[in-house]
Amino acid sequence: MTQRQRPALLTRLALVTGLAGAGVLAAAHTPIHAASTPAATDDTLTLYPPRSVHAPGQARVKRYGPQDTNHPRHGLGLAGVASPAATTANPSASPQSAALTAGTAPASVDLSRYAPPIGDQGQVNACVAWATIYGLRGWYANRDGYYPAGGSGGTGSFEPMYTYAQIVKGQNNPTSFDDNLNIAASQGVDTRADYAQGDDDYTDQPTSSETANAARYKIASWTSLSTGGGARASIENALSSGNPVGIGIPVYSNFYNAGASSYYVDVPTAGMTKSGSHAVFAIKYDSNGIWVQNSWGSGWGLDGTAELSWAFVDQYAWQIVEMTPSAPAAVATSTPPPTTTPAPANTATPATTATAVPTKTVAPTTTAVPTTTATPTSTPVPTTTRAPTKTPTAASDFSVSGARTALAVARGGTVGDALALHGLNGKVTLSVGGLPRRAAYSFSVNPVTLNGQNASTTLSISPTRWASPGTYTLTITAIDGAYAHTVTVSLTVS
Numbered sequence: 282m283t284q285r286q287r288p289a290l291l292t293r294l295a296l297v298t299g300l301a302g303a304g305v306l307a308a309a310h311t312p313i314h315a316a317s318t319p320a321a322t323d324d325t326l327t328l329y330p331p332r333s334v335h336a337p338g339q340a341r342v343k344r345y346g347p348q349d350t351n352h353p354r355h356g357l358g359l360a361g362v363a364s365p366a367a368t369t370a371n372p373s374a375s376p377q378s379a380a381l382t383a384g385t386a387p388a389s390v391d392l393s394r395y396a397p398p399i400g401d402q403g404q405v406n407a408c409v410a411w412a413t414i415y416g417l418r419g420w421y422a423n424r425d426g427y428y429p430a431g432g433s434g435g436t437g438s439f440e441p442m443y444t445y446a447q448i449v450k451g452q453n454n455p456t457s458f459d460d461n462l463n464i465a466a467s468q469g470v471d472t473r474a475d476y477a478q479g480d481d482d483y484t485d486q487p488t489s490s491e492t493a494n495a496a497r498y499k500i501a502s503w504t505s506l507s508t509g510g511g512a513r514a515s516i517e518n519a520l521s522s523g524n525p526v527g528i529g530i531p532v533y534s535n536f537y538n539a540g541a542s543s544y545y546v547d548v549p550t551a552g553m554t555k556s557g558s559h560a561v562f563a564i565k566y567d568s569n570g571i572w573v574q575n576s577w578g579s580g581w582g583l584d585g586t587a588e589l590s591w592a593f594v595d596q597y598a599w600q601i602v603e604m605t606p607s608a609p610a611a612v613a614t615s616t617p618p619p620t621t622t623p624a625p626a627n628t629a630t631p632a633t634t635a636t637a638v639p640t641k642t643v644a645p646t647t648t649a650v651p652t653t654t655a656t657p658t659s660t661p662v663p664t665t666t667r668a669p670t671k672t673p674t675a676a677s678d679f680s681v682s683g684a685r686t687a688l689a690v691a692r693g694g695t696v697g698d699a700l701a702l703h704g705l706n707g708k709v710t711l712s713v714g715g716l717p718r719r720a721a722y723s724f725s726v727n728p729v730t731l732n733g734q735n736a737s738t739t740l741s742i743s744p745t746r747w748a749s750p751g752t753y754t755l756t757i758t759a760i761d762g763a764y765a766h767t768v769t770v771s772l773t774v775s
Contacts, residue, residue: 355537355577357557358406359529359599360455386517389567392525395423395714396564398436398721399585401578405481406453409461409560410441411576412527413602414470416562418500420525421606423714426758426767430712432473433480435723437712440476443487443495451484458527458560458602462503465604468492469499474710474728497610506601512594516563516571519603525564528573529600532556536587544583545569547590548597558599570594679704679731680766681759687771688742692750695743698770700724700757702738704731707761711738715755717774720744731761744774 397419402411419438422428430437444464448456464470471491478485487495506515506526519526530536533549537556549555561573570590579585681702690696702709710728726738740757757768 355581356402356404356406356408356453357532357559358402358408358410358455359558359560360457386514386521390517390520390565392420392520392523392564393572395420396525396562396574397423397428397438398434399574399579400436400438400441400480400576402441402576403481404453405445405483406455407441407445407483408576409456409458409527409529410443410445412560412562413458413461413604414439414441414444414465415473415576416574417525417527417602417604418465418470418498418606420562420564421604422498422609423712425606425608426714426756427609427760427765428712428714428758429472429474430710430724430727432476435721436473438473439470439498440473440480442478442480442482443471443476443491446478446483446486449483450486453483455558458503458505458529458600462500462602462604465500466502467499469495469497471495472498499607499610501605501607503602503604506603508598508601510595512598512601513591515601516566516594519601520564520566524603525562527560527602528563528571528594528598529558529560530589530593530597531599532559539582539587541583544587545590546587546593548593678764679707679709679759679761681709681757681768683740683757683768683770685770687773689773689775690742690744691775692744692748695741696772697739697741700738700740700768702729702731702736702759704761705733707731707764709759709761711740712758712760713740713742713755714758715753716742716772717744717748717751717753720748720774742772748774750774 397415400411400415402408415438419428422438428437429439432438432440444461445456447464448454448460471487471494473480475494476487476491478487506512506519508515516526516528533553533555535543535549535553536546536559539546559575561575563571563573565572570588571594572586572588574586575581577585581587679702681700684699684701688696688698700711708728708730711724713722716722720742722740722742724738724740726736729736729738742755751774753772753774755770755772757770759766759768
């Protein structure tokens with residue numbers, strides 16, 4: 282061994298030791314293709330929040346090991362992915378994206394408008410749940426006007442731990458797209474506002490009330506799209522049909538180290554190390570590649586996002602998934618009618634068919650008249666005790682209005698609007714859709730409890746200094762069970 286060979290060998294041994302110490306098992310070998318990294322040509326792209334993906338064949342991807350001093354420690358978490366050449370599909374799923382012939386897809390598509398804010402999985406290996414449950418499911422809810430507000434940081438959406446905790450049961454292990462999406466299809470997913478265990482408790486299981494709330498937000502189906510050489514076509518078909526996708530990829534150092542000036546991720550070059558596998562959420566593409574949201578916080582990449590080159594996607598994307606959501610089920614959709622149907626079961630009708638009336642012919646026996654003491658039993662008959670169950674149903678509808686129809690704010694500032702609500706009873710959850718990218722919102726009170734009095738809450742909107750200027754139409758959605766109302770307001774960002 283020469284002096285030049287010895288350091289290289291020691292470096293390789295240290296790398297192997299570091300990965301083994303972190304619990305990372307070797308994934309299927311994928312060739313590394315050396316290539317130059319072209320600079321991104323579009324500096325005006327609209328970006329969206331990130332999600333992370335994990336590597337196939339990793340039985341227990343914990344996190345980056347203590348020996349990996351070059352990187353902050355982020356969780357990964359993608360398991361059980363086929364090789365890039367394989368195409369798999371959920372047999373029960375029917376793809377909702379229409380197939381396009383070669384060359385007919387638009388040159389670029391941007392679906393980032395409805396993406397949830399940037400999430401952060403910390404060191405929990407729940408990237409698949411963040412990409413699918415928080416990212417994809419939240420995107421559809423925002424697009425369709427029922428995005429659930431609240432949760433940690435007030436960013437809303439659905440809780441990744443709802444599916445992840447059920448799969449790993451206290452072990453910080455990687456999971457598959459299949460396992461997470463099958464739970465979303467069979468059980469639904471709970472909202473982050475409702476799920477009390479938070480974003481990093483993968484030991485405690487969902488409660489019965491959380492499972493009941495999750496049943497409102499099921500997905501109808503999901504499917505795995507073609508990968509390998511067909512990955513680009515799969516993504517273009519899906520996004521141009523209005524459907525974002527989740528993607529499974531290997532993580533090399535160029536992805537791990539992505540920053541504000543190095544957010545373009547091309548095929549890895551010789552010498553780049555592989556940390557594991559990851560799941561991300563893709564909602565935009567252009568001629569250079571696809572933009573993905575990662576779940577490593579806004580400090581990673583360009584405000585939490587990065588662009589993967591088409592060459593990288595075609596060669597390294599191991600799984601691409603698309604979901605079809607179901608419309609949210611209303612709370613107690615058919616329970617109110619059954620409570621009214623018991624009322625017709627008028628035990629008072631026996632009283633009106635006064636079988637006691639024939640005893641009127643026996644008028645002399647005034648002792649029969651005391652059988653009108655049976656009529657007092659008709660005091661229960663009115664079952665007015667059941668009528669109150671009817672008033673909650675009727676009273677659960679409500680009204681909501683805003684004080685202003687137009688708002689204006691400079692980037693880096695905050696603007697507010699007062700909302701007035703009125704209803705006899707109930708709890709109204711509020712959310713806002715149509716915000717510009719890199720803008721956040723919050724409510725002073727959310728949800729709002731109604732008890733027959735006028736109630737109010739203040740909406741605050743804060744675009745960052747990186748938000749795109751322009752005029753936006755915002756939709757404020759208020760939901761309480763089966764009832765939903767919207768308020769539209771114009772927002773001008775300067």
